[in-house]
Amino acid sequence: MTLRLMSVHAHPDDESSKGAATLARYAAAGAEVLVVTCTGGERGDVLNKRLDRPEVRANLAGIRRREMAAAAEILGVRQRFLGFVDSGLPADGEPLPDDCFAAQPLDVAARPLVAAIREFRPHVVITYDETGGYPHPDHIKTHEVTATAFEAAADPARYPGDGRPWQPLKLYYQAALSRAWFEALDEAMTTRGLESLFAPVLADWPDTAPNLAVTTRIRCAEHFEARDRAALAHATQMDPDHPFFAHPREVEREVWPTEDYHLARSLVGTNLPEDDLFTGITV
Numbered sequence: 001m002t003l004r005l006m007s008v009h010a011h012p013d014d015e016s017s018k019g020a021a022t023l024a025r026y027a028a029a030g031a032e033v034l035v036v037t038c039t040g041g042e043r044g045d046v047l048n049k050r051l052d053r054p055e056v057r058a059n060l061a062g063i064r065r066r067e068m069a070a071a072a073e074i075l076g077v078r079q080r081f082l083g084f085v086d087s088g089l090p091a092d093g094e095p096l097p098d099d100c101f102a103a104q105p106l107d108v109a110a111r112p113l114v115a116a117i118r119e120f121r122p123h124v125v126i127t128y129d130e131t132g133g134y135p136h137p138d139h140i141k142t143h144e145v146t147a148t149a150f151e152a153a154a155d156p157a158r159y160p161g162d163g164r165p166w167q168p169l170k171l172y173y174q175a176a177l178s179r180a181w182f183e184a185l186d187e188a189m190t191t192r193g194l195e196s197l198f199a200p201v202l203a204d205w206p207d208t209a210p211n212l213a214v215t216t217r218i219r220c221a222e223h224f225e226a227r228d229r230a231a232l233a234h235a236t237q238m239d240p241d242h243p244f245f246a247h248p249r250e251v252e253r254e255v256w257p258t259e260d261y262h263l264a265r266s267l268v269g270t271n272l273p274e275d276d277l278f279t280g281i282t283v
Contacts, residue, residue, distance in 0.1 A: 001283035003031040006122035006168070008113065008146045010101075010138035011041040011086060012068035013234035017244075018133070018176045019126060020075055020227040021220035022259045026277070027076035028223070034120050035072060035079040036113065038142050039101045040064060041237075043088035048239045056236060063236055071230040082112045087137045102137035109141060110148040111162060117153040118163030124277045125150055129173040129262065131210045147171070150265065169281055171265040175212045179205055181256055185247055188255040197243035212262040216274040221257035224249055 005026050009015045015023065015035045027033045041064040046052040056063060065081075072079040084101035096103045117125070127146035132139025152158040154167035182198050182205075189196035228245065231238050263272065268280035 003278050003281065003283060004120060004122045004124075005031055005033045005277065006036060006117065006120060006125045007033070008036045008038070008125065008127040008142060010038050010128075010132075010136065010142045011044060012037055012064045013041070013071075013231070013237040014139075015079075016071050016075070016227065016230040016234060017238075018174045019259050019261075020071075020230050021223035022218045022277070023077050024075045024223040024226040024230075025218065025220040031278075032120075033075075033077040034116075034122065035075075035077055036082060036116055037068065037079065038082045038109075038113075038145065039084045039086040039138055040081060041086050043086040043097075043100075044237065046236050048236055051236050060236065064234075067234045067236065070233040074226055074230040074233060076226075080116065082116070084109065087141075089136055096137060100137075102141045104141075106144060106148060110145045110152060111159055113145055113149040114153045114159045115162040117149055117168065118166045121166045122168050123281050123283070124170045124172065125168045126172045126174065126261065126277075129210050129212055129264070131208065133174060133210065134206070135208060143173075167267065169267045170263065170270075170277065172216065172261040172277065173212060173264050175214050175260040175262050178214075178260070179209065179211070181260075184255050185252060188251050189247055192251065194248070194251070195246075197246045201243055214260040215263040215272045216261040216277060216279075217258035218261070218277065219258050219275065221253040224252065 007015055007023060023033050040061050042061045085099050087096055087100035087102040090096060128139050128143045130143055132143055150168055150171050154165050156165045182202055186196045186198035270280040
């Protein structure tokens, strides 16, 4: 039986900025990898100012689907949308749009992910921690939905008629792009006499950012190039001048050759720390 990995994200582009080299590594090794995207990103900003034009904004939903398809092909993974509408990022005190993902009742929002788990039958599921990684309502909802579906998919009494029950064996939270990662790259650039663009990022680092204990480090440096190409395929969302793209990749491969995770739930025995998401799983 083939090992199967599911990575659940809020918007198109999240999969390419959080753990993409891991996905490419496992896909290249023969695992089945499915990216599940909860929303279409319809209310997202156009972060690449070169593309911030009226005609782009008018067709953003369609453009983001095409970008997602291109990124999935680069990574060598499958992808599906759950069909919910992007919540946007309301200002403090501003209500959520009535039709959006984050406003859906949890039992409604979890149903299509339960169906996807029962159909794909992953051994491992990856998503965000309780904070969402940052306080976007869709990221927080993605965590809630994934944690619920991880349990509910195995229970035949829950969501009957949505496929044969299946229990994933391990649930991981993303620990990507941590403060420690930025600090390590900033120091590496500085000590080599290279210009680092990370200092402003660190200066503005939010107090609310999670600081997860890393239990699992996946060596995937040989797939950083695919990660970068997949990220840039999301052209409306990725500014090629962003500091993330500025550092030499050989420095990153030397200083931080892994993508990192927190093991949140395991139904199999494992010894921490791990270097493989499938540790303890036999098929």
